[in-house]
Structures are given as structure tokens and as C-alpha cells.
Amino acid sequence: MGEIEGSYRVLQTPGTRLGAQFNAGISTLEPGQSLSGNMVSGSKSHGRGLQIRVQGLDDSQEFFDMDVSFYSLCFLHSLLCALLIRPANTLFRLSVKFFPPDPGQLQEEYTRYLFSLQMKRDLMEGRLICTENTGALLASHLVQSEIGDYDDVADRDFLRMNKLLPYQEKVQERIMELHRRHLGQTPAESDFQILEIARKLEMYGVRFHPAADREGTKINLAVAHMGLQVFQGNTKINTFNWSKIRKLSFKRKRFLIKLHPEVHGPHQDTLEFMMASRDQCKIFWKICVEYHSFFRLFDQPQPKSKAILFTRGSSFRYSGRTQKQLVEYVRENGAKRTPYQRCVFPLHHAVYQKDYLFFSHDGSVVHYSVFKLFPFLLQRYPTDKAYFIAKEILTTERTYLKDLEVITVWFRSAVIKENAMPEGLMTLLFSNIDPIYEFHRGFLKELDQRLALWEGRSNAHVKGDYQRIGDVMLRNMGALKEFTSYLQKHDEVLTELEKASKRLKKLETVYKEFELQKVCYLPLNTFLLKPIQRLMHYKLILERLCKHYSPAHRDHDDCKEALKEVAEIATQLQSSLIRLENFQKLTELQRDLIGIENLTAPGREFIREGCLYKLTKKGLQQRMFFLFSDMLLYTSKGVTATNQFKVHGQLPLHGMIESENEWSVPHCFTIYSAQRTIVVAASSKVEMGKWIEDLNLAIDMAKKSQEKSSIFLDAGLTDRSSDEVSLEQESEDDMNSSRTSLDKQTHHRANTTMHVCWHRNTSVSMSDHSLAVENQLSGYLLRKFKNSNGWQKLWVVFTNFCLFFYKTHQDDFPLASLPLLGYTVSTPEESDSIHKEYVFKLQFKSHVYFFRAESEYTFERYEHVNLFIINSMTPKALSHTSWGNLIIVLN
Numbered sequence: 001m002g003e004i005e006g007s008y009r010v011l012q013t014p015g016t017r018l019g020a021q022f023n024a025g026i027s028t029l030e031p032g033q034s035l036s037g038n039m040v041s042g043s044k045s046h047g048r049g050l051q052i053r054v055q056g057l058d059d060s061q062e063f064f065d066m067d068v069s070f071y072s073l074c075f076l077h078s079l080l081c082a083l084l085i086r087p088a089n090t091l092f093r094l095s096v097k098f099f100p101p102d103p104g105q106l107q108e109e110y111t112r113y114l115f116s117l118q119m120k121r122d123l124m125e126g127r128l129i130c131t132e133n134t135g136a137l138l139a140s141h142l143v144q145s146e147i148g149d150y151d152d153v154a155d156r157d158f159l160r161m162n163k164l165l166p167y168q169e170k171v172q173e174r175i176m177e178l179h180r181r182h183l184g185q186t187p188a189e190s191d192f193q194i195l196e197i198a199r200k201l202e203m204y205g206v207r208f209h210p211a212a213d214r215e216g217t218k219i220n221l222a223v224a225h226m227g228l229q230v231f232q233g234n235t236k237i238n239t240f241n242w243s244k245i246r247k248l249s250f251k252r253k254r255f256l257i258k259l260h261p262e263v264h265g266p267h268q269d270t271l272e273f274m275m276a277s278r279d280q281c282k283i284f285w286k287i288c289v290e291y292h293s294f295f296r297l298f299d300q301p302q303p304k305s306k307a308i309l310f311t312r313g314s315s316f317r318y319s320g321r322t323q324k325q326l327v328e329y330v331r332e333n334g335a336k337r338t339p340y341q342r343c344v345f346p347l348h349h350a351v352y353q354k355d356y357l358f359f360s361h362d363g364s365v366v367h368y369s370v371f372k373l374f375p376f377l378l379q380r381y382p383t384d385k386a387y388f389i390a391k392e393i394l395t396t397e398r399t400y401l402k403d404l405e406v407i408t409v410w411f412r413s414a415v416i417k418e419n420a421m422p423e424g425l426m427t428l429l430f431s432n433i434d435p436i437y438e439f440h441r442g443f444l445k446e447l448d449q450r451l452a453l454w455e456g457r458s459n460a461h462v463k464g465d466y467q468r469i470g471d472v473m474l475r476n477m478g479a480l481k482e483f484t485s486y487l488q489k490h491d492e493v494l495t496e497l498e499k500a501s502k503r504l505k506k507l508e509t510v511y512k513e514f515e516l517q518k519v520c521y522l523p524l525n526t527f528l529l530k531p532i533q534r535l536m537h538y539k540l541i542l543e544r545l546c547k548h549y550s551p552a553h554r555d556h557d558d559c560k561e562a563l564k565e566v567a568e569i570a571t572q573l574q575s576s577l578i579r580l581e582n583f584q585k586l587t588e589l590q591r592d593l594i595g596i597e598n599l600t601a602p603g604r605e606f607i608r609e610g611c612l613y614k615l616t617k618k619g620l621q622q623r624m625f626f627l628f629s630d631m632l633l634y635t636s637k638g639v640t641a642t643n644q645f646k647v648h649g650q651l652p653l654h655g656m657i658e659s660e661n662e663w664s665v666p667h668c669f670t671i672y673s674a675q676r677t678i679v680v681a682a683s684s685k686v687e688m689g690k691w692i693e694d695l696n697l698a699i700d701m702a703k704k705s706q707e708k709s710s711i712f713l714d715a716g717l718t719d720r721s722s723d724e725v726s727l728e729q730e731s732e733d734d735m736n737s738s739r740t741s742l743d744k745q746t747h748h749r750a751n752t753t754m755h756v757c758w759h760r761n762t763s764v765s766m767s768d769h770s771l772a773v774e775n776q777l778s779g780y781l782l783r784k785f786k787n788s789n790g791w792q793k794l795w796v797v798f799t800n801f802c803l804f805f806y807k808t809h810q811d812d813f814p815l816a817s818l819p820l821l822g823y824t825v826s827t828p829e830e831s832d833s834i835h836k837e838y839v840f841k842l843q844f845k846s847h848v849y850f851f852r853a854e855s856e857y858t859f860e861r862y863e864h865v866n867l868f869i870i871n872s873m874t875p876k877a878l879s880h881t882s883w884g885n886l887i888i889v890l891n
Contacts, residue, residue, distance in 0.1 A: 095118065095121075096114065096115055096118040096205075097290075098225075098290075098291065098294050098295070099204065099205025099224065099225065100225060100295075101199065101225050101226075102199060103115050103195040103198070103199055106195075107790070107791075107793075109188050109191070112188070112191045112192060112195060113187075113188075113191050115191070115195055116142075116145070116190075116191040116194045116195060119138070119194050119195065119198045120142055120164065120194075123135065123138055123139070123164065123165060124163055124164055124165065124166070126166050127203065127206070127207075128198060128201060128203055128204065129201070129202075129203045129234055130201050130203070132167065132170070132171050132174075133171075133174070134197065134201070135165050135167070135171065136165075136171040136174040136175045136178055137178055137197060138164075138194055138197055138198065139164040139165055139168070139171075139175045140175050140176075140178035140179040140181075140182065141182065141185075141190045141193045141194045141197075142164055142190070142194065143155060143158060143159070143164075143175065143179050144179055144182040144185050144187075144190045145187045145190035145191060145194070146158065146162075146187075148452070149182070149183055149184070149445060149448070149449070150176070150179045150180040150182070150183070152176070155175075155176045155179060156172075156176075159172055159175065159176075182810075183441070183444065183445055183448070184394075184398060184444055184445065184448040185810065189808055189809075189810065192807075192808060193808070193810070196807075202236060203234070205224060206222045206224070206229070206231075207222055207223075207287075208220040208221075208222060208231065209221045209222065209275070209280065209283075209284045209287075210275070210276060210280075211255065211273040211274060211275045212273065212274045212275075213272075213273060213274075214272055217232070218232075219231060219232055219237075219273070220232075220233075221255070221273060221284060223284075223287055223288050223291045224291070225291070225295040226239065226241055226242065226295075227239060227240050227241040227242045227243075227244070227245065228240045228245070228257065228288065240257060240259070240271075242292055242295075242296050244259055244260060245257060245258070245259060245260075246258045246259060246260050246269075248285060248288050248289070248292075249285070250278075250281045250282060250285045252278050252281070253274055253275050253276070253277060253278055253280075253281050254272055254273070254274055254275075254281070255272070255273045255274075255275055255281050255284060255285065256270055256271070256272055256273075257270070257271040257272075257273075258270050259271065379455070379456035383855075384467070385548050385857055386467075386468070386469070386545060386548055386549065386555065387454060387455075387467070388855050388857035388858060389469075389541060389544055389545050389548065389857070390447075390450075390451060390454065390469040390545075391451060391779075392541060392777070392779070392858075392861070393447060393469065393473075393538075393541055394444075394447045394448060394451050395777075395778040395779040395809070396537060396776060396777065396778045397440065397443065397444050397447055398444065398778060398809045399776075399778040399797050399799075399809070400440065400530060400534050400537075401437070401440050401441065401444055402809075402812075403527050403530045404433065404436070404437045404440065404527070404530065404531075405437070406519060406520060406524075406527045407429075407433055407527050407528065408430070408433055408434060408437045410514070410517070410519050410520070410812075411514055411520075411524065412430060414510055414513075414514045415507070415510055418506060418510050419506075420504070420506045420507045420509075420510040421500070421507055421510075422500065422504070425496055425497065425500050428489075428492070428493055428496060429493055429497065432486045432489050432490065432493055433486075433493075433528075433531070435483065435486060436483055436486060436487075436531050439479065439480075439483065443476050446472055446476070447469075447472060450466065450469060450472050453466035454466055454467050454468075454469075465554065468554060468555035468558070469545070469555065469559075470545070470555040470556070470557070470558025470559035470560075470561075470562060471555075471558045473538070473542060473558070473559065473562035474558045474559075474561050474562040474565065477538065477542075477562045477565040477566045477569075478562075478565050480535070480565070480566065480569060481565065481568075481569060483531075484569055484572065484573075486531075487531055487532055487535075487569075487573055487576075488572075488573070488576065490528060490529070490531065490532060490576070490580060491576055491579065491580060493528060494525055494528050494529075494580060494583060494584065495583070497525065497528075498525070498583075498587050498600070511524065512591075517813075518812075518813035518814070519812050519813045521804060521813060521814050521817070522799070522800055523584070523588045523591075523752065525584050525587060525588070526584060526588075526800070528580075528584075529577070529580055529581060529584055532573050532576065532577045532580070533577065533773045533776075535566055535569055535570045535573065536570055536577070536773060536774060537774070537776065538566045539563065539566050539567055539570050540774055542559055542562055542563040542566065543563060545559045546559050546560050546563055578770070581766075581769065581770060581773070582605055582606055582766065583600065585606045585766065585769065586599050586600045586604065586606055587599075587600055588752070589606070589609075589626065589754070591644075592644050592645060592752075592754055593626075593633070593635060593644065593645050593646075593647055594644050594645065594646045594647065595635075595646055595647030595648075596633065596647050596650075603629070603630075604628050604629055604630055605628060605629040605766070606626075606627075606628055606629075606766050607627040607628060607629060607694055607698055607765060607766055608625075608626075608627045608690070608691070608694045608763055608764070608765040608766070609624070609625070609626050609627070609753065609754055609757060609763060609764060610624070610625060610687070610690075610691070610757045610762060610763020610764060611623070611624055611625070611683070611757050611758050611760075611761045611762065611763065612625050612634075612680040612681065612682055612691065613680060613681045613682075614634060614678060614679070614680050615678070615679040615680065615681070620681070621636070622636070622637075622758075623635065623636060623648070623680075624636070624637065624645050624754065624757070624758055625680075625691075625763075627691075627694060627695060627698060628653075628698075629653070629698060629701060629702065630652065630653055630654070630702060631650055631651060631652050631653055632650070632651040632653065632656075632671070632673075632695070633647055633649070633650050633651075634647075634648055634649050634651075634678075635647050635648055636648055637758055643755065645754065645758075649678075651671065651673040651675065651676070651678075652673065652674065652675075653673075653698055653699050653702040654674070654702055655673065655674030656671070656672060656673045656674065656699050656702070657672045657699070658695075658696045658699055658700075659671050659672065659691075659692050659695050659696060665681065666681075666685075667681050667682045667683065667684060667685055667687070667688045668680070668681040668688075669681075669682075669688060669691070669692055671695070683761035683762065687761075687762060687763060690763060690765070691763065694765060752800075753769075753800070753801060753819075753821065756801070756802075756819040756821045756822070757821060760819075760821050760822030760844070761822070762821050762822045764801065764821060768801075772799075772800065772801055775798075775864070775865040776797075776798060776799045776865075777796075777797075777798040777861060777862065777865060778795070778796070778797050778798070778809070779795070779796065779854075779858065780793055780794065780795055780796070780854065781793075781794060781796045781851045781852060781853060781862075782794075782851065782852035783796075783805070783849060783850070783851055783852075784834075784849070784850040784851075784852075785848070785849060785850075786847075786848035786849070786850075791852060794806065794807065795807065795808050795809045795811070796851075797814070798862070798865060801819060801820055801821050802817050802818065802819045802820060803817065803818040803820065804816075804817045805817065805818070818842075818849065820842070820866065822844050823842045823843060823844045823866075824842070824843050824844070825840055825841070825842055825863065825866040826840070826841050826843070827839065827840060827841060828841050828850060829841075832850070834850055836852055837852075837856075837859075838852055838853040838854070838855065838856060838858070838859035839851065839852050839853075839859075840853075840859065840862060840863055840866065842866070
């Protein structure tokens with residue numbers, strides 16, 4: 001046993017390891033610490049001062065005076081001996097030490113920035129091995145992070161002056177081509193994209209330690225969050241998870257891995273590798289100990305007590321915070337942290353931010369910034385309400401452009417691939433929408449540049465009157481006039497597309513299959529309405545700006561003129577929009593209703609859809625009702641793969657008399673048609689009132705109209721007994737878990753209002769749909785589930801009565817959705833233990849979500865749209881006891 005110089009037993013005590021599914025955010029940033037305050041003061045201690053040279057992650061170098069006791073700040077173990085021998089000439093190179101499996105979950109923007117710098121260094125030095133195309137993609141995000149949006153001259157200058165890839169000249173044109181696609185991407189978003197790409201590479205965070213196996217074959221050992229890895233060349237040939245390892249030790253130059261007997265059997269439980277020297281063997285052993293402690297333990301291990309007379313082996317233990325402790329620290333101290341903001345400067349000024357990262361002995365981070373030398377760079381985000389209104393224009397414009405791409409990029413690709421659309425229709429569709437898309441690409445770039453100047457994150461040193469948006473809006477709203485003729489053709493485009501999809505089987509198939517793709521997160525023809533609806537958004541936002549500004553404000557006149565321009569176009573297209581929204585809704589229902597044809601008959605208008613309970617001889621039966629200007633349909637949910645609704649009856653409004661609440665049973669009313677009478681009940685008094693009001697209004701309009709719809713169902717379908725219906729009732733818990741969207745089915749469009757109304761026992765009208773168009777939002781929010789520990793930053797799109805969640809605004813499709821019909825909105829209660837500003841609470845039954853906004857303005861905007869969408873009353877379950885008497889009376 002005398003040869004054992006170091007060993008480490010992998011702890012297997014139940015409850016002390018991090019679970020495999022643990023994926024909370026990690027932060028290593030400490031508040032209130034500065035490099036100068038923590039280091040320089042050490043130089044005055046008893047003459048033990050030491051000057052060291054430090055190279056930061058951005059490759060800049062600085063000299064610092066420090067006490068020798070602080071040299072543990074650096075984890076480059078191989079340099080420690082050099083420090084004692086020739087300290088004046090030693091260069092300390094700062095590096096990321098622990099590489100978490102998902103660096104995108106790092107909660108601090110500053111920490112993600114430092115990690116991206118590490119990826120930049122690894123890429124340049126050839127450590128982060130990847131294909132040339134992936135390398136070019138990573139480099140393009142690095143360029144975007146450094147100099148902002150694509151510019152041919154600036155790109156070439158930057159790539160000439162900065163080495164990002166060993167083979168950079170070979171792929172420079174590809175880098176620039178990819179950079180062009182990152183329009184509007186902020187430095188923080190670039191960092192996120194870099195980490196998302198890097199973490200999927202096999203060589204992410206890998207640090208080779210040369211060794212040889214028992215046969216003398218040269219291999220490389222590495223350690224990662226999941227355990228030890230063995231490479232032959234650059235190819236990983238084996239991984240030993242921590243759960244398989246019982247003990248790690250070393251004897252002189254031999255590194256030993258003792259496995260649990262069940263892994264390789266009782267006779268092959270120890271693996272042996274030979275390293276170049278005892279020091280290298282010990283260094284790798286220590287790194288393994290630290291990695292295991294950091295990623296697998298809840299609490300940091302306590303060091304062994306010192307032996308009085310002699311020692312056996314090494315007493316080394318990891319002494320910093322574990323990943324779990326860092327997560328706990330962020331949870332408890334996140335509100336106390338100083339916000340970090342990075343500025344980006346153009347190349348020709350050659351001013352770059354310098355940030356240095358030091359890991360202290362307790363695992364925390366101390367940083368020092370060039371901001372101490374250049375205080376004018378410390379610009380905070382503006383607090384003026386006008387800035388947040390302008391930012392709303394920018395964030396919703398990003399979503400709008402993505403929505404246009406559903407047609408211009410994704411749908412075009414689908415129909416071209418299958419040769420499914422006639423040439424004439426292709427020309428009509430894309431010649432109208434392509435110019436609009438190109439215009440808004442340029443508009444988005446201009447908006448992003450102006451907001452960058454307003455925030456001070458680009459060209460911050462340039463003095464100019466940039467804290468306004470009216471001039472940008474006026475210039476572009478005036479230019480939009482040129483597209484009025486295109487917008488007026490959208491009626492024809494929508495009609496012809498629907499006709500062709502009915503006439504051509506191949507196009508119909510492509511259309512339906514495309515709607516099932518994740519990128520098509522709304523009914524396809526909804527996206528064709530976006531250009532006209534966007535005009536209404538501009539009008540409303542500009543009205544908000546004009547109301548905010550005083551007449552004397554420098555931005556007021558431009559905003560007022562821009563409002564005048566867009567209001568003129570919007571007025572011309574208002575009637576067209578109403579007609580298109582109605583036609584879109586009818587075509588959507590036509591696809592989802594089985595048992596009725598020609599739902600899009602001329603003159604028919606959609607009024608309301610929702611869930612009611614119809615009284616039958618078998619008792620209450622849940623039905624989905626659809627009210628139109630000429631008829632009332634009631635349906636049951638089918639059991640098809642796409643969950644369509646099956647028509648059971650049709651009641652023409654012609655000859656129907658006004659409904660009224662004449663029953664003593666709660667929320668019950670009678671519908672009297674010329675053919676028959678039905679009794680229905682709503683889920684609440686509010687719901688009943690909505691139905692009676694709309695139904696009576698529709699009946700009154702039908703009486704005044706001399707036209708009678710000739711579109712009726714077959715007589716055999718006019719009233720089908722509920723005995724023929726086989727309903728499969730999904731429980732709310734199955735359909736809407738607390739961590740996923742309502743849609744747990746393969747048909748991802750179950751978040752359309754029809755399906756949501758069915759599951760939430762509520763209804764929605766056409767006027768609600770029209771008003772919802774005016775209340776669309778996009779932007780980043782922090783989300784927290786009822787029982788979760790931390791907040792998750794998400795790009796959130798609020799449209800069509802639903803929240804859609806993305807990681808970033810650049811994602812092509814949402815990760816999940818949350819339909820809001822039936823939810824209540826409020827601020828957190830004391831029992832929720834949410835002690836943050838700008839938080840609103842959404843709740844439906846036991847499902848609770850919390851969302852944090854970035855500002856009071858954003859918080860108020862989300863509260864406004866939520867209060868509009870969400871019913872003030874959660875539907876109550878119907879009382880079967882009270883219905884019993886009514887059933888007896890009818891019988």
C-alpha cells in the first residue's frame with residue numbers, strides 16, 4: 001500500500017448525487033467583487049507581493065500585484081511550479097474550468113459571454129474539432145457578436161485582422177454568407193447560438209491528457225460532466241460514467257479506474273493507464289476529483305483530517321461550490337446582482353471591451369473590466385416609455401418577418417419540391433408577398449440599428465439624436481404606400497389558393513401536410529393575412545407613441561405624420577381585412593368539421609364558437625356549437641387522428657325565435673328553431689349571456705335579411721340522436737400538463753380556438769378574433785412553473801389567444817404553446833413566494849405559470865392583452881343534481 005500516492009473514492013451515498021434529469025441554470029458570477037479590490041490589496045502584505053501577467057479570454061494582457069497566497073485563482077496546474085521558479089516571466093492564461101452539458105442554461109449573460117470567448121479560443125486553436133461548415137457557422141456568429149449586422153467591407157476588414165479558424169481563408173466567403181443571415185441578432189443572442197452549436201460537438205470542453213493502455217497503445221484521456229472518456233486520436237472509443245466507477249487512484253505514473261464488479265465482472269474491475277510522469281498523472285487525477293465533485297455532489301466534500309504522524313495517499317478534495325450550490329446561490333441572490341451590459345464597437349475605432357475571469361479558491365468568479373478605465377462606456381438601457389414602445393415595434397417586427405417566411409420560404413419550398421402548384425397561382429401568390437417580405441427585411445434592419453443606437457450597444461461613442469423612432473417610422477410608413485396594390489390582391493390570393501387546393505389533389509395533400517409541420521404553428525392561410533394586420537399594429541403602436549409624447553417633443557411631429565400615413569392605408573384596407581378574416585375562419589372550420597360542405601358560401605359570416613352542454617334523453621352531452629349568420633351547427637369531437645368535429649345537427653336561423661333564460665337551472669336556456677327546440681347549458685352565467693346575446697342578434701339580422709341560405713345539410717343529418725355518438729373524453733390532466741402545451745396529440749394544431757374551447761368549456765366570437773389581432777406581442781420573458789426552482793428565459797410570441805415559446809427569436813418553430821382561453825390572470829400572492837417585480841400569474845385549475853417582464857411597460861402590455869383574452873371567471877363544473885329535475889320534467 002506504500003505505493004498509493006493518491007486515491008479518490010467515488011461517493012455512492014443515496015441522495016448525494018445530482019439526478020440525471022437535473023438541468024437548472026448555472027451561474028458563476030459573484031456580485032460586488034472587483035479584481036482590483038481583491039488582488040491589488042494583497043501586494044501590501046508583509047513584502048510578499050508578486051507581480052503576475054494575466055492573459056484574459058479575449059487575449060488581452062494585464063499585470064497585477066497580488067499576494068502569493070492568491071495563486072490558486074489560476075487552475076493551470078502545470079504553471080504553478082513555474083510561478084515559484086520564475087514568477088516575473090510567467091503568463092497566467094485564464095480558462096473555463098467546468099463545461100456544463102448545456103451552457104445555454106447559464107443564467108448570466110456575462111457568464112455566457114465568457115464561455116463563448118472560450119469556444120472562440122478552442123475553435124481558433126483547433127481544439128473544438130468540427131466540420132468546415134460548422135466552423136464557418138460558429139465564426140459567423142462570432143463576427144455578428146463583435147461587429148453587428150453584415151457589412152461586406154467591415155466583414156472583410158474584421159476577418160483580415162482577426163483569426164477565428166485555422167483554415168479561415170478557405171471558408172471566408174462562407175462565413176460572410178452565413179453572417180448575412182444573422183440580421184438583428186444581438187451579441188447576447190450570438191453568444192447563445194455559439195454555445196448551442198458548440199455543446200453538440202463531440203470535442204466540446206474536451207482536454208486531452210496523453211496516456212497509453214496496457215498494450216502500449218497511445219490514447220488520450222479526458223474528463224467531462226458525465227464521467228471519464230477515452231480517445232484514440234480524435235475519436236472517442238469509450239466512456240466510463242460516474243455511476244460505473246467505484247474508485248479513482250494513481251500509483252506513480254499509473255492511473256487506475258476501479259469499476260463496480262457488475263460492469264466488467266469480478267476479474268476485470270480495474271483499468272490501468274500509463275502516463276508520462278507522476279505529476280501529469282496526479283494533475284489528471286485531481287481534475288477528475290474536481291469534476292466528479294462539481295457535477296455529481298450536492299455539497300462540497302470536507303477535506304480529510306491531517307494525520308498526526310504520517311499520511312497515506314493524497315488528502316486532496318475539491319473545495320469550491322458544486323453545480324447544485326451555484327444554482328441555489330443564483331436562486332437566493334439573483335435579485336442582488338449587478339446587471340451586466342456589453343457594448344459593441346465598430347472596427348475603425350478599435351475600442352474593445354476587456355473582461356478577465358478568475359476562479360477563486362471557493363469557486364466564485366472575480367472580474368475586472370475596462371469600464372473602470374473608460375466610464376463613459378457604462379450606458380444602461382433607457383427608461384423612457386418611448387424606448388419600450390419602440391422596442392415593441394422591433395420585437396413584433398421580428399416575429400412578423402418570421403411569419404412571412406412561413407409562406408415565402410417554407411411553403412414555397414414544399415410546393416416546389418412536389419411540383420404541386422400551378423405556375424399561374426405561384427406567380428399570383430409569390431409576386432405579391434415577396435416584395436413585401438423584402439421591404440420588411442430592410443425595415444427590420446433599420447429598426448434594429450436605431451434601437452442599438454438608442455440603447456448604446458452599437459456606435460455608443462457617436463453623438464447624435466438617436467433616442468427617437470418617429471423619423472424611421474415616417475420614412476417606412478410612407479414607403480408602404482407603394483405596396484397598397486399588392487395588399488389589395490390578398491383577397492384574390494386567398495380565394496384562389498383555397499379553390500386550387502380543393503381542385504388539385506396533390507396541392508391539397510401538400511397543403512395539409514405542411515400545416516402539420518411545426519413551422520406552421522397557425523393555420524396556413526392565417527399567415528396570408530399578416531401583412532394587412534401588421535398595418536393595424538403600426539397604427540395602434542403609433543397612436544400609443546403620440547399619446548405618450550407631448551406636442552413639444554422632438555419626436556412627436558414625425559410620429560404624428562407616420563400615424564397619418566399608415567392610418568390612410570389601413571382605412572383603405574379595413575373592409576378587405578374584415579372580409580378576409582371571416583373567409584379565413586370559414587376555411588379553417590371547413591377543414592375541421594366533418595359532415596358539412598360549402599361552409600364558405602357567399603354571404604355567410606362566422607359569429608361565435610364554443611362549448612355548450614346539450615340536454616338529451618341520456619342526460620348532458622358535451623357539444624361544440626358554431627353560430628353563423630344563417631345557421632347554428634352543433635357537433636361532437638371525433639376520434640380521428642386529427643381530432644376533427646363531427647356535425648350532429650343544423651338549425652337554420654330563418655324562423656328561429658329569440659332565446660331566453662326561462663329555467664331555474666343555472667346557466668340553462670332554450671333555443672327555438674322552426675324545426676325543433678333544444679335545451680342547452682353554458683359553463684357560467686357570463687358564457688350564457690354571451691351566447692344569448694349573439695344568438696338573438698343573429699336571429700334579428702336574419703329576419704331583416706331577405707336572403708335565405710340555400711346551403712343545408714342532408715335531412716338525415718339535421719338531428720342525429722346522441723345514442724350514435726361515441727365520445728372519448730380526455731381529462732384536462734392528460735391534455736394539458738403543467739409543463740407542456742395543451743396539445744399532447746400528434747395533431748399539433750389542437751391549440752386552435754375550436755379545440756381549446758372544447759377542453760376549457762368556453763367560447764370565442766368573431767369580434768374577439770378581430771380584437772385579438774390588435775393585441776399581438778413578442779419579446780423575451782422569464783417563465784417559472786408553479787413548483788420549479790428557477791426562471792427560464794424564453795422568446796414569447798402572443799397571438800391567436802395563445803402564448804408560443806421559443807428559445808430565441810431566431811428559432812424556426814415554437815418549442816411549446818399555452819392557449820390562454822379560460823385562464824385567469826393576476827399578480828402573485830404572498831403564498832406564491834414570488835418576490836420579484838413585473839410578475840404576472842396565469843392559472844387554469846391546478847396549472848399555474850409565472851412570467852416576469854423586463855420593464856413596467858412590458859408588464860402592463862402583457863397584463864392588458866391577457867386581461868382582454870382571459871375570461872374573468874373560471875368555468876365551474878355543472879351540477880348533475882340540479883339537472884336531474886329538468887331531465888324528469890322533459891321525460
